[in-house]
Amino acid sequence: MMLKASTVTTLPARKGVRAVARSAALPVPVNKRAVLVRAEPESSTSAEDPSVKLQKQAEEVLKQVQGKWESTDDSEKPAAIAIIVGVIVAQIAIGATIDAVDKIPIVNKGLQLIGVAVTGLFTYRYFTDPAERESVKKSIDAFVKSVTGEK
Incomplete structure (x- = not known):
């Protein structure tokens, strides 16, 4: 909406007048x-x-x-609830750990540099060679088919 x-x-602007x-x-x-x-x-x-x-x-x-x-069977419901609660707790713990590591000045910049280097290496290795590009494309297509359930 x-x-x-x-x-x-519409009011004219006046000196010394503030509207809050x-x-x-x-x-x-x-x-x-x-x-x-x-x-x-x-x-x-x-x-x-x-x-x-x-x-x-x-x-x-x-x-x-x-x-x-x-x-879901009644015998499996407590396990499902335990898994969901465990995932939520793990996400909170991971977030707190990442925040703590991110506040360390040298480690933060070092991890960013490592991330850029790995991304550059991956891009150079897999996208400059046509055979590797096909391999990556097949791997991604197979993953998408397994996730979506297509055969």
């Missing part, structure tokens, strides 16, 4: 004058609002998750 802002009144907005759609006193700012939705020209589309996608995902959960 697009919003357009319009003002009710306190809240949207409330008059703000400026030297005994008031300015009213109002936001209105523009008429939507698209067929479907992006928020409606996102909500539909979220509902579809929720239905898929509920279907998978219902199809």
Whole structure:
């Protein structure tokens, strides 16, 4: 939903006068004058609002998750919950570790340099030789097919 802002009144600039907005759609006193700012939705020209589309996608995902959960055996549900909790805890720990290492000045720059060097080496090695390019393309295609379930 697009919003357009319009003002009710335009005031001339004066020396020594400052306006401070306190809240949207409330008059703000400026030297005994008031300015009213109002936001209105523009008429939507698209067929479907992006928020409606996102909500539909979220509902579809929720239905898929509920279907998978219902199809899971009762004996496997505690293990699934334990795995999910373990992944969340591991992500938090990994994030904290990366933040701690990132704050060390020399290590941070060194790791960035290593990353650039490895990327450059990979690019040079696999994209300059046509046979290697084909090998990488086949490997990526095989991975995509295994993920999507195509044969």
